[in-house]
Amino acid sequence: MSTIGFIGLGQMGSPMAANLIKGGHSLQVFDVNADAVAQMVTLGAVAAQTPGQAASQADFVVTMLPNGDLVRKVIFADDGVISTLSKQALIIDMSTIHPFETDALISDLSLQGFEMMEAPVGRTSVHAIKGELLILAGGTKSQIERAQPLFDCMGSETIDAGGPGKGIRVKIINNYMSIALNALSAEAATLSEAIGLEFEDAMKVMSGTPAGNGHFTTTWPGKVLAGDLSPAFMVDHAHKDLGIALDLANQVNVPMPCGAASRELYSITRAAGRGRQDWTSVFEQLRVTSGLEAKIK
């Protein structure tokens, strides 16, 4: 069992800390919100007055804070984590922050002889309460191994994201995709209603197509990911159908900004001479537009 400094007792941090206590660990907790600290004390935690006090004699320090500026502050402030932390301890930042901030924290700490890994979490506060978070571990093999007992208290699954900084990168990509997809889904569902479809009828169809199942495991593997852009469904046809949907939406006053933006990406793809390629070539084209090297001849 370890001594853990835990900083940030919000919607996520509180249940995570509670589960660490339940797991038998000794917690020294800090939050600017005194109520949150007090409540954790009733569960057996020791209250700290500063981040430094929470870190004192700890084997691990876990941070679960709103953003990277605050993570930096609680670590580097005069009364911050490293004002007391042992150089044998491991800092684990579990917040969702900007990956370049994570990189900078790891490297700035390393210059002063401290070790940090990141382990942002997937799923929601409901899962935090049940100890069923998805842990996206970014660190060396040995750091992850060392932190695993803590992760096992807070989550039901740990994914080794492939090295330091990779955990937060995977987290941001995953969130990007799911958050933007939520908005796109809202567009499709709203248009569906506006043109008189029952949502269930539309869903029934979409649940059997890439509309409902995504492209990563359906259309992409045999095509763009395999380096084959011969058309199963042409960019030109996709572009046409998108045009119909957008015209329709604009006639019935459903704003579809995500879809409208996507049409311009197909337009870029056509301008690059890919109109008769498979629609998955939008990925290859965006790679090229982003300055990455073309992968497919």
Next chain:
Amino acid sequence: MSTIGFIGLGQMGSPMAANLIKGGHSLQVFDVNADAVAQMVTLGAVAAQTPGQAASQADFVVTMLPNGDLVRKVIFADDGVISTLSKQALIIDMSTIHPFETDALISDLSLQGFEMMEAPVGRTSVHAIKGELLILAGGTKSQIERAQPLFDCMGSETIDAGGPGKGIRVKIINNYMSIALNALSAEAATLSEAIGLEFEDAMKVMSGTPAGNGHFTTTWPGKVLAGDLSPAFMVDHAHKDLGIALDLANQVNVPMPCGAASRELYSITRAAGRGRQDWTSVFEQLRVTSGLEAKIK
């Protein structure tokens, strides 16, 4: 077995016609491309010189053409389908066209005593060849029943979309969602590569979250579809994470226009006072922004 006028022998129409012949039907085929007609003749079809000739004495006329203007033209032109068609016959438009054009065709034909239903198809030319298309049937129960033997030659699954005009509506919604999603997926995958992630590692995580599985069957049913907007994951947090991803993308020069557009939808949602609601409230908000009546108090 029926006599079928088939008009439009392209990438899709040719294999569909071939499968009807294989199914024992008599085909009278027309296309402006003489080669396409000739090839179908080798399979047993009768060549027609005009759409009207193809429709003459037919039980069904199937159209599989690039757009609605052409469908209208082959039907209503001087030498068009209805210049010869029996009023007992059924026209089945299987093209992907604008739903309001479908509505207009059905109603204009009806005024002259002709019957039309629509049955656009899902999947790709590969499936057309194998007779494994998904048929999205829009028509009355009796029209669909009557057309079923034809559908069974061309597809492996028929979905009754709920009435005339509903087949093409479901088709357009499904295509909208899958085509825009393809572009959004390209953004996520390109960013992933640009920040040094292995695509497989990112996919592994996304395959277990709404990023890979969509929202319709995961986050929405318990929340916005159930009328519950208490937060499992807050709009404000989603908005924040999207901001991180977009900042990151802009630092590494990956254009993400779909995601950028989606952030502004979250902004609209926040402006409406929904920042602390569940992120699925983006759907409810877009409904309201589109002038639909609020569903959730």
Next chain:
Amino acid sequence: MSTIGFIGLGQMGSPMAANLIKGGHSLQVFDVNADAVAQMVTLGAVAAQTPGQAASQADFVVTMLPNGDLVRKVIFADDGVISTLSKQALIIDMSTIHPFETDALISDLSLQGFEMMEAPVGRTSVHAIKGELLILAGGTKSQIERAQPLFDCMGSETIDAGGPGKGIRVKIINNYMSIALNALSAEAATLSEAIGLEFEDAMKVMSGTPAGNGHFTTTWPGKVLAGDLSPAFMVDHAHKDLGIALDLANQVNVPMPCGAASRELYSITRAAGRGRQDWTSVFEQLRVTSGLEAKIK
């Protein structure tokens, strides 16, 4: 003085027709709205029952209709304009329609021996009433010359756009720019208010910069239009400042979808290696992204 068939007596067409009558011309008017026709008759016009009747024995036929499908219909229908029109007459379409429809109309009419030019109008119904429209004439020199007396009744300025089809092209470009700019202006003004600025104070500054005066006559001529991309203001800096504005807007809940989209265009420009070029290189880059040949080495 001429005999003119005038078709389409709406918000614009009615005052335009009235001004032609005032100018001494004989008008034969048609509209599906009988009231509009009746009112024009009180001003001295002759009512026609069909487009064909309006065109009969006319020197000119003017169309001022909502869209290109209707223009085609009134011209080519069984009782349409060309059912009676003299081959010496000139059709002038003054509607705002799709340029490719204009092209098709001109060429389809030409095949049957009829002449059409287009002359869409700038400004508003207020100007239509005063006879102060801006006429964007697309036609041969001799067509424009022939139509000039009519234009002089309806407008205060005629611009020869450079040939057949050019009038409608200039019109669409001009409208695109002014309509999208209106939305962008709304974004800037709303953000301004949301962060506590008096609109007048912000305007005062913008009236002296490209923000208020546009780029075509300020930043572009000495730079991208002159083939010089050495930086007066760098793409990288523009991109940075846009990022600040969008972050700010997202903090105060002002959706700025146009600006958000523009940031991704700067991102594309940076990805192409132009970060340290002058910001006007966004134009050159968009040309290249559109598949046009690079102009600047």
Next chain:
Amino acid sequence: MSTIGFIGLGQMGSPMAANLIKGGHSLQVFDVNADAVAQMVTLGAVAAQTPGQAASQADFVVTMLPNGDLVRKVIFADDGVISTLSKQALIIDMSTIHPFETDALISDLSLQGFEMMEAPVGRTSVHAIKGELLILAGGTKSQIERAQPLFDCMGSETIDAGGPGKGIRVKIINNYMSIALNALSAEAATLSEAIGLEFEDAMKVMSGTPAGNGHFTTTWPGKVLAGDLSPAFMVDHAHKDLGIALDLANQVNVPMPCGAASRELYSITRAAGRGRQDWTSVFEQLRVTSGLEAKIK
């Protein structure tokens, strides 16, 4: 004549500092780039080893740095500006940074008894060299008065933006508008070329319309700014014309993401029941969508 600590000798800072020296002021300069410092010394400046040294005994400290994090760092670091600065001195930040960072800097400094104003600049490095910058002064009347002699060395025009924090706000709004407008202009000009227009011909027309002159001083004052939304040009027509332009662009492969985004704003405006209002109501609608109070009944 004053003693001035000047920090940030880049493309802008160097000529600004040079002009202060030319104006007779004593400069103590700091930059992390030693070459930039050395060059300023040849013009008569005194080199400082730290920001603190530059600020020592200074009447003013001017900062001209890439971003707000750096401004904060040079001011608050252990060897930063306030480690030596007199409480009678005035800090003037002339960088373009996030307005909320400006607010925080002013208030954090004020807590420690120091005074700061901001004065970001308009125009380019060419104007910096000639001493012809536009100074957007954000501060109290007395601060601006005090700083005026410095501004007169660096700029040809000072605008009092209306109080502390207003200078940077005006700057950001102005830059937002001009930078996004540059991208939008690129779209219009590229489409123009792609459909075969001479740029000069399109410009000729636009120079006489809101497309070239903006809306703030043309269409808005008599309409939305005057509380009058009776239509000179209807939202519905604007929306239609935008649709034509976007369809055209998508046919000729010119991506127009800004315009596409703007169409969805018009769609929101129509959904709110404003289709028959004047197009300037897009501003009023965006205000409402942003959660600001409606101004027009």
